[in-house]
Amino acid sequence: IAGITQAPTSQILAAGRRMTLRCTQDMRHNAMYWYRQDLGLGLRLIHYSNTAGTTGKGEVPDGYSVSRANTDDFPLTLASAVPSQTSVYFCASSKAGGADTQYFGPGTRLTVL
């Protein structure tokens, strides 16, 4: 692994289903982030984690949860998907806080029907 990986690459999901998007980094970065990108809106922060064991809410956290059991992994869970969660989801990491360069994974395209 080099950098950040995300899985799945894309997914079509029925509304009401539970879904976990996976994110793994091998750079030993302390901070990790989840963003969603929608046309015309730019990237919006969903949740972040500044170190293993701690998480925080971003701009649009409702309907999403995260965990950070270790340095490398930062899964994002949709407990009960709704069509408005159709988006492209990017995971990112940085050595330190938000003022540091962020490195992004390739993204997950999620469609909720």
Next chain:
Amino acid sequence: RKEVEQDPGPFNVPEGATVAFNCTYSNSASQSFFWYRQDCRKEPKLLMSVYSSGNEDGRFTAQLNRASQYISLLIRDSKLSDSATYLCVVPTGGFKTIFGAGTRLFVKA
């Protein structure tokens, strides 16, 4: 007013042209700024960081105007490969970062 605003474009320019994008931000306390590049259906990647008045890297120059709260990106001698969306990024403190919606650039032969 949005926290970070960019002209969405698209900017259509011929190869070899010089093109400039502006980005305005509302948080006067922000100290560092970034330009990221995003190709279609790909992840954003860092293009340049701006910590003081400006930064230059080859054909790319980023400038910061704190008094007017904007940053700019200048691309000289545009290449076809410069076609992309350019995102203005403003950390707002802690772990929160605001991304602009992006400016689309098309460079044509």
